[in-house]
Amino acid sequence: MKAALNALRGAVCLAAALTLSACVIAGPPAKDYTAFRAASPRSILVVPALNNTVSVEAPDFFLSTISQPFGERGYYMFPAYMVKRLLEEDGLSDAGLVHNADASRFGALFGCDAVLFVSIERWESQYIVISSSTNVEFTYTLKSCRTGQALWTDTQSMTYSPQASNSGNPLADLLAQAIVSALEKAAPNYIPLAKMANLQASTIAGRGLPAGPYLPEQHLKDATAFPAN
Numbered sequence: 001m002k003a004a005l006n007a008l009r010g011a012v013c014l015a016a017a018l019t020l021s022a023c024v025i026a027g028p029p030a031k032d033y034t035a036f037r038a039a040s041p042r043s044i045l046v047v048p049a050l051n052n053t054v055s056v057e058a059p060d061f062f063l064s065t066i067s068q069p070f071g072e073r074g075y076y077m078f079p080a081y082m083v084k085r086l087l088e089e090d091g092l093s094d095a096g097l098v099h100n101a102d103a104s105r106f107g108a109l110f111g112c113d114a115v116l117f118v119s120i121e122r123w124e125s126q127y128i129v130i131s132s133s134t135n136v137e138f139t140y141t142l143k144s145c146r147t148g149q150a151l152w153t154d155t156q157s158m159t160y161s162p163q164a165s166n167s168g169n170p171l172a173d174l175l176a177q178a179i180v181s182a183l184e185k186a187a188p189n190y191i192p193l194a195k196m197a198n199l200q201a202s203t204i205a206g207r208g209l210p211a212g213p214y215l216p217e218q219h220l221k222d223a224t225a226f227p228a229n
Helices: 002-023 034-039 058-071 080-089 095-100 103-110 170-186 191-203
Strands: 043-046 114-128 131-144 150-160
Touching (some): 034 131, 043 058, 043 080, 058 114, 103 114, 114 150, 131 191, 150 191
Parallel strands (some): 043 114
Antiparallel strands (some): 131 150
């Protein structure tokens, strides 16, 4: 598991490097971290995701992927499933109610500095004849539990499309593609895509989160990558 995570992180770092090199030409500008720096959050509470898809299992699967990458940016992350249970006991069992609640309410309940709201926009597998693709898309909003101000927002989308091997035999390749696509259709694996999306959202320089206090070797030393205007 650790080796797989390291490989995933390496891939994201490579993608980040390519993105930064492309920014000179047409990449998106770095975000303004003025509000984030002023709030200087140390802890992040993740609430249940708002599900805008038809997949009923998406929120629970997604919840299992969100805490680690943000925690590794140097923030204390409240245990996500404990938070979900306590919110249900407090009358906030519906994700729509949670996302419409004042962020300061979570500060009073949990003592957190910031709350992370995530909406699941896509969680689907598309199957067309002999090809398939698995797609996820998320929007992230981090708000201050003291003022309710939005400190950071982001959107990530990921797609996986199985590729047929090139054996030199067109009929064999066509059959292989059909088999792989059928397997992906029967049991699409969304978890790696969700992990990759969360890792990119949290780590890419100029777009993700500045290093938190529990990453002391980088905390308050990354103003160039995460500028405050």
